[in-house]
Amino acid sequence: MTASARWWPVALSHELGKQPLACQLHDLPLVLFRAEDGTPAALPDRCPHRFAPLSAGKVRDGQIECPYHGWRFAADGRCTRVPGTELERCDKPLLDSLPSCEAHGLVWVSPAGDRPAILPVAPAEQRQALDTFWITDEVECSLLEAAENFLDGFHTHFVHAGWIRHDRQRQAISARVRPLADGVEALYSEEGTQSGLISRLFEGERGISMGRFRLPGLAEIEYRDRKGGLNLLVSAWLVPVGNGRLRLFARIATARGWLPAALKRLVLRRLFGVILRQDRQILEQVSANQRRFEHLPVKPLDGRQDLLGPSIRLLIEGGEALDFEERRVEIRL
Known part of the structure; x- marks a missing residue:
């Protein structure tokens, strides 16, 4: 499709x-x-x-x-x-x-003219009470660049140093990459609470975390505790508006607890605002630099740590589900 x-x-x-x-x-x-x-x-x-x-x-x-x-x-x-x-x-x-x-x-x-048979892509289903709020933004970059950035843990030590992770406090974790019916997902296990401020403020013990991309443009990060309860789910719909720009609709969901939702929303909105500004800056630098080299036949170099980027590229280019065997990768994140 x-x-x-x-x-x-x-x-x-x-x-x-x-x-x-x-x-x-x-x-x-x-x-x-x-x-x-x-x-x-x-x-x-x-x-x-x-x-x-x-x-x-x-x-x-x-x-x-x-x-x-x-x-x-x-x-x-x-x-x-x-x-x-x-x-x-x-x-x-x-x-x-x-x-x-x-x-x-x-x-x-739907810009196609006909009503699509497939329903609008939904956030991950949750069965517990959640506090949710929205953040919107616009950035000058491609859908691929934004999706990979959102789901790439390896840039957080540098672009978001101190907020999400520190380069000197990496953890040895195991990642499983598997295809979905309409996308691709990475499951991370054996990772403790991240060293950055956001995890220390709003997350208890870490059980498993997930990053996934689903067509046509939904990227999600999900953190769960050891009992399977949700700590944080960020669902970002990435929409090409034209002229090389992308519109972001991000839904932030956290487990409902003792902290009032309004106060949680106020604090998280400020913290995620910082993260989005940092991502927007590096993405627009990358996009501008690509234009400087567009006359040369150069392609991005994929490394072993690029768990989802190559699959996201194939999904966006082909518009169809991928068929590959689940693979396990040991990384230091």
Whole structure:
């Protein structure tokens, strides 16, 4: 299945209220709004009359109204009103609507034109009570670069030194890399609590941790204690918006405990804000440096410690599940 034939998140559900919302997906500017029945609708962000941005208009009775001359469009792209004229029945849409839906706290769109048979990719299922909150960001890099960065533990000793790990306090751990039906996963065992500030503040004893990538663009980090209870789950949907930029929708989930959710959210938002700024800086440096060398036939060099990056590259390029035997790798993380 091609990337365009899948669901992509384009906004947080709570962002889509009574006003239209502008967004972009794969170089296509879109306007989102809620139809009369409350469901999300997605149209190209242009009025076909004089190309005014519909996102600068208003939502009237579940339809989008152009800010320039007041032309009004239904969720299916049909024009329903042209002020100053008697509009004849308009059976043919003037704008190509995109399939849209709402799930997992996100608004989803498919740019393929047909409604995908596969449901929007969901975060890992949890059966315990969780405190959750969202962080959004935008970064200049590719989907592959962002996914590998998010799931690569070996950069944390340097880019996030002190916050996640220290280079001088590595642990000998075992990693199992295995294919998933729609992605790839690494399971890490025999790792104690990480030496950085975040783990020492918010994590008890470490049992097992996991990093996984699922098509078309969900990257997850999951930490569990020795009894199997969740300590932390970060689910990051990575969405190419165009012009070499990527939109991030990150859902942070922690086990509900004695610490009030509002206080936990305040502290974690600040800490993860630091981590995201550090990642954004190195990713944009890498992306800019790649452009400096794009005239040369050079490719990234994969090492033994690159557990998920090569598989993520194959998944994104092929758009289909991988078939390989589970492998075990001993590393110092």
